[in-house]
Amino acid sequence: MKIWSLVTAAVLTAGLTIVPAAAETIRLAVTDVEGMEQLQREYGGFVEELEKATGLDVEFTPVNNRTAAVEAMRAEQVDFVLTGPAEYVVFAKLTDAKPVVGWHRPDYFAQVVVMAEGDIKSVADLKGKKVAFGEIGSTSQQLGPAQVLADSGLKYNADYTAEIIKRNVAVEAMIRGDVQAVGMNFGHLKSVREKFPGQKFAVVGRGPDLPNDILIAASYVKPETVEAVRKAFLEKGDVLMAGVLKGEDTQKYNGGYFVATVNDADYNSVRAMYATIGAPEFSKFLGE
The missing domain is CATH 3.40.190.10 (Periplasmic binding protein-like II)
Structure with missing residues (x-):
């Protein structure tokens, strides 16, 4: 204790400041x-x-x-x-x-959305139709919805025409009848329903939680x-x-x-989704 007191006194006498180590x-x-x-x-x-x-x-x-x-x-x-x-x-x-x-x-899963009062009542009805995906390379807007369709027997951009269209623009196109379905997640569907309050939407395909x-x-x-x-x-x-x-x-x-x-x-389920859309190497970001 005496030695420590002497050292402390010396430091104070010299006017030195002990600086704590900087945080990483x-x-x-x-x-x-x-x-x-x-x-x-x-x-x-x-x-x-x-x-x-x-x-x-x-x-x-x-x-x-x-x-x-x-x-x-x-x-x-x-x-x-x-x-x-x-x-x-x-x-x-x-x-x-x-x-x-x-x-x-929460509630993070892919869906395939259609017009509730339209002709599309099931995923099978989308064969030969146009399906819009909101963002290329997106887990919930392209990869996930494409997997939902594939799991129901529709091959990506072969059994239907795949189009990459911004989500709200895609929904407007679906309302006009220019596309028959849009891939999105649950949160997107909630916002779409708020943005288009006079329209009725239905889900014909839903994937597992992402x-x-x-x-x-x-x-x-x-x-x-x-x-x-x-x-x-x-x-x-x-x-x-x-x-x-x-x-x-x-x-x-x-x-x-x-x-x-x-x-x-x-x-690994996401890696399978890449393969589903024809990009099995997943060695680059799609669209970049």
């Missing part, structure tokens, strides 16, 4: 959000809680698209990426990224850092989700939860 910084990207402003708006609340839970500094890394996110990870410019199921299988193919935690979205969105870590991130992040989701999941839900687009996670045990094999 991790860099985070989100593949479906462009620009720093939107990242801050949608995920700022989450990052604030993640920093408290881990003791790490979290820095946003904006990316223009999914390919840019892959290139950033290859160049060791980003450490963690939040992405969707279809994107994950491409990341797994092109990088050594590892799953960290799943982000469960795999979770997923937070992945680059291979060069220290194992103890990855574990610290995973532990935060395990122990502070409710607090982190409350931070996530401070955003607007992030409301898709409302009612969801985090899954700390997530494996690459959980996404």
Whole structure:
């Protein structure tokens, strides 16, 4: 104790300040959000809680698209990426990224939607017709709906004509009769019903729940850092989700939860969807 007192006195006498070690910084990207402003708006609340839970500094890394996110990870410019199921299988193919935690979205499944008072009453009725998919490469707007049709015996863009059309434009085309069905998820159908209140829509095909969105870590991130992040989701999941839900687009996670045990094999169903639409190598992002 006397030695410590002498050392302390010496430090104080010399006017020196003991500076605590700086917190480790991790860099985070989100593949479906462009620009720093939107990242801050949608995920700022989450990052604030993640920093408290881990003791790490979290820095946003904006990316223009999914390919840019892959290139950033290859160049060791980003450490963690939040992405969707279809994107994950491409990341797994092109990088050594590892799953960290799943982000469960409630009622996240693909559907094939038609006009309720039209001629289409079943998936079989779509043979020889036109089906619109809202976004190329989207798990719930293209891959999932195409798999729903395939599971009912309709081969992609062979037994019917597949068209890529923005969702609301596609719905307008369906109302006019220019296309006979639109692929979308449950949340999309809810918003479509709100946007077109005078129209009646029906679901002729529904797939199983889709795999979770997923937070992945680059291979060069220290194992103890990855574990610290995973532990935060395990122990502070409710607090982190409350931070996530401070955003607007992030409301898709409302009612969801985090899954700390997530494996690459959980996404084999998505790989099968790629094969269904004729892209079995899943070595690039469709449409980019």
